[in-house]
Amino acid sequence: MTADTIFSLIKDHFTTSLMGIIMLALLFSIAYFLVYKKLLRGTASISIKPTIVTFMLVGYILMVLGVTVFSRGSYYAGSIDLTLFSSYVEAWNEFSVKSWQFVILNIVMFLPLGILLPLLQDRFKHAAWTLAAAILFTLAIETFQYFTGFGVFEVDDLFNNTLGAIIGYGMTMSVLKVRNKRLWPTIGYLSPLLLTLLAFGIVFGTYSLKEFGNLSIAPTKKVNMNETTIILDVFFNGETDSATPVYQVSPYSHAEALEEVKELLINKNIDPHEINEDIYTETGVYTLQSEPYYSVWFEFKDGSYRYNEGLDFEDNVMPKDTDQEILIQKLSEFGITPLDQTNFHQLDTGRYEWTADLLEKDGQLIDGTLTVEYYSDDSIKSIEQSMITYDKVIDKRLKSEQKAFNQLMEGSFYPYAEHYDKIEIKELNVTYVLDSKGFYQPVYAFKSIVDGNELDLLIPAL
Incomplete structure (x- = not known):
């Protein structure tokens, strides 16, 4: 769940929470003023x-329950993850704003619990009481999610939520101690916050000093290989591989992305000022509320995008077959020219694709696909551009093929599964994967038959 999604859920459930508070206040007022004070003649005053x-x-x-439980469908029945810090390892491997937001928001979400409990009752000024309350609350949520399927029971959620509550507790108690002119205990109460900030500072500092970024294909867990049958149809070299290029793609700024979108729509008689721009952490969504409707989903990290033009159902516009020459002519209207060296083929009626498979040209690497959909009104209404040009930055030696295979035998590869019965390795190639800093890193791809299915098992090669 991304930060944008969580903030949207908080906004959606704020009204519900406010109504709950109003109903509670109303019931409390009736019970106190009508029943206790008037009927029972009570004399105690309200604190x-x-x-x-x-x-x-x-x-x-109510807000927490709305975000964590009642905003989801029952899709995760019986799902459980008992691996501590797996969310941190995953966030480290991806190292994106979105991945770290998930971890941090799980901590921040329980700050108010730790802040409010000591203010509610004196017993919660003892850390043990607040800690117990936080553990019980988050354990209740995780258990409910497990049995209802409204979420996954995750040990990391227990840790992060409890940490958030303890940090909130420390913040409240530090303020109370300062008011009582007891300054030194303040440092102790703030230690969970300070240590957490220090830990995140070390993580982000270490990452900034790395030459290259992290790979999302790096495993967060190991596959259990104890009962897996391995069949080899290839020989692995035990020597360190020769130097292999590492490439890089420059990310797009928000302004550059908008200019690309304008160029894409330049021949559509569109006023650029009418383009609606919604910016998310890694994606820009550009729409035009017109007839027809236009949308472009633009990825800032590499410039890939998806363009769509609304269909005119009243005119019965349908996908239509054509030839490559007409498609190239139509793409020129968008400022797109497919490379001659790419492979062209038809996917379906009116759906075509150009493919570049690690195409080297003038010190650059071109990789990916360009997919278009052609319709009966002789127009292209859908473009998926993920054919990216990468610039060479440096040559690096790879780990040996044998070392990569040993890592595979240990279960440290992508994709992850609890267990595989049989892996037949047919071929070993070097391919490329984009890392978190925009470098196109070489990785080993073990082309395999895994439990009857063709699958590439990927291992970082640097």
């Missing part, structure tokens, strides 16, 4: 601070 904190805590709990 304002605990009442306000209680209402805030109820609203917070």
Whole structure:
């Protein structure tokens, strides 16, 4: 779940939480003023601070339940992940804003619990009580998700949520101790926050010093290979491989992406000022609310995009076959010219694709596909451009093929599964994968038959 999704869910459930607080306040008012004060002639007065904190805590709990439980369908029945810190390893491998947002938001989400509990009752000023409450609350959520299928039971969620509550507890207690002119205990109460910030600082600092980025194909867990049958149809070289190029693609700024979109739509008689721009962490979504409707999903990291033009169903526009020459002519209207060295083939009625498979040209590497859809009104209404040009930056020696195979035998490869019965390795090639810093890194691809299915098992080669 991305930060954008979570913030959207919080916004959606804020009204529900507010209504819950209002209903609680109404019921409390009836119980206190009508029943207790008027009917029972009670004399005790209301303590304002605990009442306000209680209402805030109820609203917070409703918000958390809305985001973590009631915003999902029952898709994860019986799903469980007991590997501690697996979400951190995954975030490290991907090292994107989105991946770290997921980890950090799971911590931040429980800050209010730790902040409010010590203000609610004095017993929660003891760390053990707040810790126990946080563990029980998040354990209840994870258990409910497990049995209902509304989520995955994850040990990392227990850790992150509890850490967030302890940090919140420390923040509240540090303020209370400063008010009581006890300065030194403040450092102790703030230590969970300071240590967490230090840990994240070390992680991000280490990453910034790395020559290349991280690979999302790096395994977060190991496949259990104890009962896996391995059949080899290829010989592996035990020597370190010769120097192999590493390439790089320059990311696009928001302004550069918008200019690319404008160029794409330049022949559509569109006023650029009418383009709606929605910016997310790694993607820009550009739309035009017109007839027809236009949309472009643009990836900032490499400049790949998906262009779509709305279909005119009233005119019964349908996919239509054509030839390569007409497609090239139509693509020129978008400022796109397919390379001569690419492979052209038809995928389906009206759907065509150009493919470049690690094509080297003038110190650059061209890789990926360009897919278009042609329609009966003689227009292209869909373009998927993921044919990217990478610039060579340096030559690097690879680990030996034998070392890569040993890593495969240990179960450290992508894609991950709990267990494979039989792996027949047919061929070993070097391919490329984009890392988190925009470098196109070489990786070993073990072309295999895995439990009857063709599959490339990937291992980082540097």
